[in-house]
Amino acid sequence: MSGGDMAKPLLGHRSMEGDPSITPAAGRTIGVLGSGDFARSLAIRLVCSGFKVVVGSRNPKRKAGLFPSAAEVTFQAEAVKKTDVIFVAIFREHYSTLCDLADVLAGKILVDVSNNTEINHHKESNAEYLASLFPACTVVKGFNVVSAWTLQSGARDGNKQVLICSNNQEAKRTVAEIAQVMGFTPVDMGCMSSACEIENIPLRLLPAWKIPIFLALGLFLCFFTYNLVRQVIHPYIREQKNKFYKIPVEVVNTTLPCVAYVMLSLVYLPGVLAACSQLYYGTKYRRFPDWLDQWLQHRKQIGLLSFFCAALHAVYSLCLPMRRSHRYQLIETAVKQAVEKKMNIWVEEEVWRMEIYISVGIIALGLLSLLAITSLPSIANSLNWREFSFIQSTLGFIALVISTLHTLTYGWSRAFDENQYKFYLPPTYTLTLLVPCTVILAKVVFSLPCIQQRLLRIRRGWEKGRYVKFVLPSATGEYSSGETSSNV
Ligand code: NAP
Secondary structure (H helix, E strand, C coil), X not given: CCHHHHCCCCCCCEECCCCCCCCCCCCCEEEEECCCHHHHHHHHHHHHCCCEEEXXXXXXXXXXXXXXXXXXXXXXXXXXXXXXXXXECCCHHHHHHHHHHHHHHCCCEEEECCCCCCCCCCCCCHHHHHHHHCCCCEEEECCCCCCHHHHHHCCCCCCCEEEEECCCHHHHHHHHHHHHHCCCEEEECCCHHHHHHHHHHHHCCCCCCHHHHHXXXXXXXXXXXXXXXXXXXXXXXXXCCCCHHHHHHHHHHHHHHHHHHHHHHHHHHHHHHHHHHHHHHCCCCCCCCHHHHHHHHCHHHHHHHXXXXXXXXXXXXXXXXXXXXXXXXHXXXXXXXXXXCCCCCCCHHHHHHHHHHHHHHHHHHHHHHHHHHHCCHHHHCCCCHHHHHHHHHHHHHHHHHHHXXXXXXXXXXXXXXXXXXXXXXXXXXXXXXXXXHHHHHHHHHHCCXXXXXXXXXXXXXXXXXXXXXXXXXXXXXXXEEEEEECCC
């Protein structure tokens, strides 16, 4: 994959990087109003990128020492006079204090870098508000998505994208050019009406992760309660045995694989539902319901959370023998066997079950790690579509099958043992098998040639009941036309 592809912005807007109309800008003088954290980092970055910088402060004498010696720190009015492009690095509340400078600011480009403290805090965006205060200036929104820290570290360590919007193309191009010289990737977000969206971006907390995290927490809570009742509450009520010590490690460790396994199957279930819908309606052009669309879009996050739970389960399992309770139980069993003079404790079936259980568990975790690594943008970008879909789809499905083997070898014949039904509740592993086995079964059905062929045709654009025009050569060599159903 080319370097250009790697540099593609994550957002679906036009990247301005490599735009031939953008020319090198280093050497020009850039103004910065304000002397706070952002202004300082911006000035350092601009100086390092070869720009001349003039900082406008209300108190230049006091603030000059905070800036690199190459930057000129002067009064606001003086700074504004010396440049055509001015970064306004002050908070929205203080914009009105700049109104005295309206005359000197007229005709200049003002870059609004401000953020809010809440999403949609004000009716109009900060940039629109600045534009309304200074109608004789051209306002460009930009740089608010990069932090003072990213500015100082020079875009090596942090988000490289700078989202830019303005109603003036020329001004937008000038700011994009500055961003590019500073080592950032300018992204054209269109006109000023996008400013509100750009200002909301730094305030969003993991927007794509909310649903998957709630899903994982919900599943964890359900399985934890179920395991708690079976492993702790049942022995306490029925046999007056105190097993509460199991809660921090054992109950959590039996809950984590349930969540990991069900979450993994939930990565593949929406694909199955989508295929069912396409087969039922005989078209790929019908929109999926919103909930299915959302689900399909969150598969990556659901898969990563599944990997996270599986990794925690592996660590917990490795630590099981370290617990005091485990040592006491081991010694107790050994003493009991010595008292009963039992010499041969080797159970061949149990030995084989554990060997297979551990081995398939390790393989499943290895495959899940591969899926997680290849879902990272930098790795995914280095794979072509076929490689990516082979790993995420085929290997992912194999991981689900191997996880099913891991679960089955863990449960073994417990589902048929009546003592395992605590309070008539079946062993947890039988519940976890429901969704994954449905997915596996559906995938097997879809791989039957008659269904696979139909699905393939639908995905190539064929539609049930759609009449298509056909053209046949007649006996005389002329062409006659007619209508037929594409079903036929
Ligand atoms: P800050 O450290 O508090 O600096 C604000 C500066 O505004 C002050 O140093 C002050 O400089 C100037 N100012 C001008 N008029 C003022 C007035 N009437 N009252 C108080 N101060 C006044 O804030 P900051 O962190 O640099 O943030 C500045 C802007 O950048 C904000 O809009 C913020 O949303 C945006 N931003 C910041 C970051 C970040 O990482 N910090 C990231 C993205 C965007 P003088 O005293 O020299 O005039």
